[in-house]
Amino acid sequence: MTRLIVAAGGGGxxxxxxxxxxxxxxGDxxxxxLTYAWDRLLIDPVPGPRGPANFTGLHQLTPSVYTVPAEAKPIAPAGSTLPRLAAELPHTFALIDPHHGAEGITRQLEELVSELSPSGIDLLDVGGDILARGDEPTLKSPPGDALTLAACAQVNADxxxxxxxxxxxxxxxxxVLRERLGPVVHTLTAADVDRISAVLEWHPSEATAMLSAxxxxxxGLCEVRDAGLPVPLTDEGPAIYEADLDDALxxxxxxxxxxDTTSLDEAERHAREVCGFSEIDHERNKALWLADQAxxxxxxxxTLARVAEFEAEAVTRGVTxxxxxxxxxALxxxxxxxxxxxxxxxxxxxERYTAPLWQIA
Incomplete structure (x- = not known):
């Protein structure tokens, strides 16, 4: 029996x-x-998520679902981590296509349920922004999780x-999330994350890197992203919680x-109205800025001297x-x-490499 796992935000x-x-x-x-091909600009210089038209070598699993095998390639200038993940992990990676909105993702899920008759379906989010209201000023990437949540809520399956x-x-x-979480279903151990240690040597996901750490x-306190957000690394970090999907919606x-959205453009408009911004707009602006950098x-x-300067400043912020x-x-x-x-x-x-993070001197 196949298990279906929906990676709420893609990437990590x-x-x-x-x-x-x-x-x-x-894991036998x-x-x-089922995941987005939506990598940060470090990997994919093209803003926004990729769809089937942005790859060669995909395999069609259902009328609207394509899998990404190891031999698949993103069409330049786009980039994607999915083919390498398919090469290094034993799972089948199927592509979420958000270009037809939540209705399109719902259709993809319904086709997969019909095709696979899965033994179970999990919707997984690392970090918990899927439990947000949508208007919090600290949100950075709400559309992906919100689209998968909206789609999963409409599928006739548990x-x-x-x-x-x-x-x-x-x-x-x-x-903030504690009161929105249900019971702990598992607390990850070093043995649990060992199987992805090689992947995290090259994969850019920060949240999953900290989950593994x-x-x-x-x-300690880990500084992430271009903005230098401080993220506490605590005993809650390795825990996996269950949450109520209907309450989240x-x-x-x-x-x-x-x-009821039928396009990514429509989803972007709603994001601007609810959140005050679109994540893809941010990527567009950042891509233009990066293109102008020599x-x-x-x-x-x-470089080592500049790293030392960065670390000296980071220590004053309590970063470990x-x-x-x-x-x-930052460099x-x-x-x-x-x-x-x-x-x-x-x-x-x-000695400073505390895999997969870097320890500040």
């Missing part, structure tokens, strides 16, 4: 879905993971909503607005750890230099 949620499948269900049978690592996405603080026992005004060479000595994405953007390096920076730091100070 898809990686966390692989951990979830093994931790809760034994690979799952079908879907369990799970939240891993409340607050780890840096959007809704854990203390807290499962390994790392505690009733609370989330954006998700309710999206129920390329910077990664000179090892100069950071992500390599944060370091890459004004481009996404292609992230791996080079990571190798330089790990080679120079291997």
């Amino acid at each position: 949620d898809a990686v966390a879905a692989a951990v979830l499948n093994a931790a809760l269900y034994g 049978d690979p799952a079908v993971i 879907i369990r909503l799970l939240v891993a690592g409340p607050g780890l996405d840096g959007e809704i603080p854990a203390q 807290t499962a390994r026992g790392i505690r 009733q609370r989330n005004e954006l998700a309710r607005r999206l129920l 390329p910077t060479e990664l000179d090892p000595n100069a 750890h950071t992500t390599f994405r944060r370091l890459t953007e 004004s390096l481009n996404g292609t230099q992230r791996e080079e920076l990571r190798k330089l730091l790990i080679t120079t100070h291997p």
Whole structure:
């Protein structure tokens, strides 16, 4: 029997879905993971999510659902982590296509339920912004989660909503989420996350990186994203909670607005009305800014000096750890230099690599 896991926000949620499948269900049978191809600009320089038309080599599973095998390729200039995930993990990654709104995603889910007759369906979100109202000023990426929530709420099947690592996405603080969470269904251990350790060596997800780090026992304050958001690494970090899907929908005004949407443009308009912004607008603006930046060479000595300056300032903010994405953007390096920076730091100070995070001196 196949298990279906919906990665609410795509990206790191898809990686966390692989951990979830093994931790809760034994992991002997690979799952079908339905996820967005929506990577940050470090990976995909094109704003917004990718659809089937943005890939070659996809496999058609149902009339509206395509899977992304290892040999699939994003059509330039787009980029995607999904083919590499398919190569390194045993699961089937199916592509959420948000370009037909919540109605389109609902149709995809209904087709998968009919095709697979899954033994169970989980909707997984790392961080918990799926439990937001939609108008919180700290929200950074509400449309993806709201679309999947709206779609799952309309499917004629039992879907369990799970939240891993409340607050780890840096959007809704854990203390705000506590009253919206149900029971803990599992607390991740180092053994649970070991199976994705190789993936997190290259995958840019910060929330799932911190989820893995807290499962390994790392505690402190981690600075993330280009804005340098501080995220506490606490004992709540590795916990997976169940939450009520209907309550989440009733609370989330954006998700309710999206129920009848038939296009991504329509979903964007609602996001601007409810949240005051569209995440894709932010990506468009940032992509234009990045295009105007002159390329910077990664000179090892100069880079190490700049890292030392960053760390000295971070210590004054109480920061104990950071992500390599944060370091890459703080040093004004481009996404292609992230791996080079990571190798330089790990080679120079291997004792400071608290996988998959960097420990501040």
